[in-house]
Amino acid sequence: MSSASSLLSEDQFLCSICLDVFTHPVTIPCGHNFCKNCITQHWNTHVQNDCPLCQKVFNTRPELYINTFISEMADQFRQSAVKKSSSCSEQQWANTGDVLCEVCTETKLKAVKSCLVCLTSYCETHLEPHQRISGLKRHKLIDPVKNLEDRMCKKHDRPLELFCKTDQMCVCQFCTESDHKSHVYGPVIEEYEEKKAELKKTGAEIQQMIQKRRLKIQQIKESVKLSNEEADRETADSVQVFTALIKSVKRSLAQLIEMIEEKQKRTEKQAEGFIKELEDEISELMKRSAEVKKLSHTEDHLKFLQSSSSLSPAPPTKDWTELRPQKVGVFVDYEEGVVSFYDVDAATHIYSFTDCEFTDKLHPFFCPRNNNGGRNSAPLIISPVSHTD
Incomplete structure (x- = not known):
């Protein structure tokens, strides 16, 4: 049936009266096919029982029987059209990044809410039971999102509604009473807004x-x-x-x-x-x-x-030049890939470059910059440092 339909055109399965795919197709004595309701209504509104296509007149109204072959082919074309429409709709929503309702069976509509208990996204129509049934009203609804399973705690099967500041990860309410007990945490949405500002x-x-x-x-x-x-x-x-x-x-x-x-x-x-x-x-x-x-x-x-x-x-938020140290100590750990700078007089750490990858001999470069009208005329003195274990 599938291979046969691919060789046929959908136009061959359209009723000439309603111009749609046959519904309960019947064949009249002249050999032409129509939807059962369409040809019946045609004869009910006309004096003669004629064929709408060839105008052949029948003395008595013919008895109508369903053409099973055409009916099966018409059903297949109808289902194919629905699937194609649904696929195009899903592709259209997918291209816009919107979440689709997981309950819709034909054309997928845009979801308006996702349920963290049902782990399902609903359009406005299919969300109605959650707004009417008392048991479903207690479910946690959020703005529609994809991959709802990722929003559930794998250990407790509860929504990840909190953010653990201590471990920098999303947790559920049960996590705060077990693995993350005594940790600092807060609502996910608050942490989200805070990190947005920091970012x-x-x-x-x-x-x-x-x-x-x-x-x-x-x-x-x-x-x-x-x-x-x-x-x-x-x-x-x-x-x-x-x-x-x-x-x-x-x-x-x-x-x-x-x-x-x-x-x-x-x-x-x-x-x-x-x-x-x-x-x-x-x-x-x-x-x-x-x-x-x-x-x-x-x-x-x-x-x-x-x-x-x-x-x-x-x-680092501070620029080195803002510190203006008079004597700067520079220490290099070649094996560890660390270069550190210190204010010698204040005995304080300025900054360290970490995770450096040294592969060759290192050469220092010192630049006191231009004289600038005498403001930078003091000499730059390089002093060796003796190592002490």
Whole structure:
């Protein structure tokens, strides 16, 4: 039947009177087919018992019998049309991200509520028993969501209505009396709103950090440019001095120029290394910013809380330059991948870079920046530190 219907057109199973798929199709003596009700009403409203298609007139009204073959084919086409319509409807709702009613059997309607007890989403029509029957009125209804099973506690089979601040996870009421007893927790919706606000603030801080690092890169490039210009002037001055004192100068001009060029190369290489580190930081910050932006559009409370809890800790809120320490201690743990900065005079920790991956020799780079009219004229002194076990 299935293979046969695929070779036939739906037009072959339409009643010429109602122009719809046959309902209880009958064949009259001339061989034409009509819905039983359609041909009966036609004869009831006409003087003659004629065929609506070929106009053949019958002396007496023919007795009508259901054409079983056409009836079966018509039913199959009708069911196929319903399934197609339902599938298109479901696809349409799926494309918009809406939740569909799980009770609708034909065309799926948009759900208006989801029941955490029944683990089912209902349209307005099928939700009616929950608003009328006393037992169902006690069920917990929420805005329609997908994957209701994920909103239930796997251990207690209860709704995840609370958020444990201690363990940073969603829990049910029974969890607060067992595994999470004495922990700090609150309603999921309140935690959701709070984390939304934190996430917005974090996104703004990340953008500020990106801008600061881009500014530092620009300052490094300007510093290298000024250093090279100064080296060029030094070379020109050295040529003049060498010309005037050529007999008394022990170091040749070529060696002097080579020394200055080597100094330029070291400065540029160190700057390139530091710029690469800053660019890598910017890349990581931009990735984190994208994660924050994507997460901030999530309206599913549980999904949001689970995802936001897995984000890495927020970056430091204080800029190093705001602290203005007079003596800074720098400590590197190559094996552990940690670089820490301390205020030596105050004996306080400033900040540590963790989870670094060192694969080659490390080179420090120190930049006191420009003189700035004498405001930054104090010398930068590098002091060694003796190790004590």
